[in-house]
Amino acid sequence: MADLQPTPGHTATGSIAFRQVGGIVQVTGTVRxxxxxxxxxFHIHALGDCGDDGMAAGGHFDPQSLRHGRFGDPGVHAGELPSLHADSTGTATFSIESxxxxxxxxxxxxxxxxxVVHRDRDDFRTQPAGDSGPRIACAVIEPR
Incomplete structure (x- = not known):
């Protein structure tokens, strides 16, 4: 589980569940x-520290030294997740498999x-992180 908390000056919160089934990890959740x-x-970052407005989380989780890109494309960081799309109420709900x-x-x-949730959209090409702006919410992924 990961319980997203807003960084200072932001309001995003959420609850994200991770579940492994064989070689697939299901990631589901809602961000408000x-x-x-x-x-x-929206990315998994290398370090488990949300201090310093989320900057202490380091860069994207990339154990194989790959490039930044779109979730699901071959040869991209392991920490890539699909962008969050907020609806008219500011809520984003998602379910993916990785x-x-x-x-x-x-x-x-x-x-x-x-x-980490970033303030801006990910451009999927700027290296190494997609130019998605400041970190507006962060959580450490923990077993429960």
Whole structure:
């Protein structure tokens, strides 16, 4: 689980669940408190620390030294997640499956890493992080 908390000056919160089924990790959740009808970069970051307005989480989780890009494209960071799309109430709900991460202790394991919502949309090409702006919510992924 990851319980997103807003960074100072922001209002985004949410609850994200991670569940491993074989070689697939299912990631589902809801993020609230986003500006209505906006798009936001959403990534797993390398470090499990949300201090310093989320900057202590480090860069994107990238155990294989790959490029930044769109979730699901071949050869991109393991920490890529689809962008969040807020509806008219500022709520984004999503459900995805990833083979790039795991809940184990191996190199693709995400337990203890940070989950970050960014203020802006991800352009999917600027390296190494997609130019998605400041971090507006952060959580450490923890077992429950």
């Amino acid at each position: 408190g986003l500006p209505p009808r906006t798009e936001h970069g 083979r790039a991460i795991s809940l184990g202790s191996g190199p693709t394991g995400v337990i203890g890493r940070a989950l």
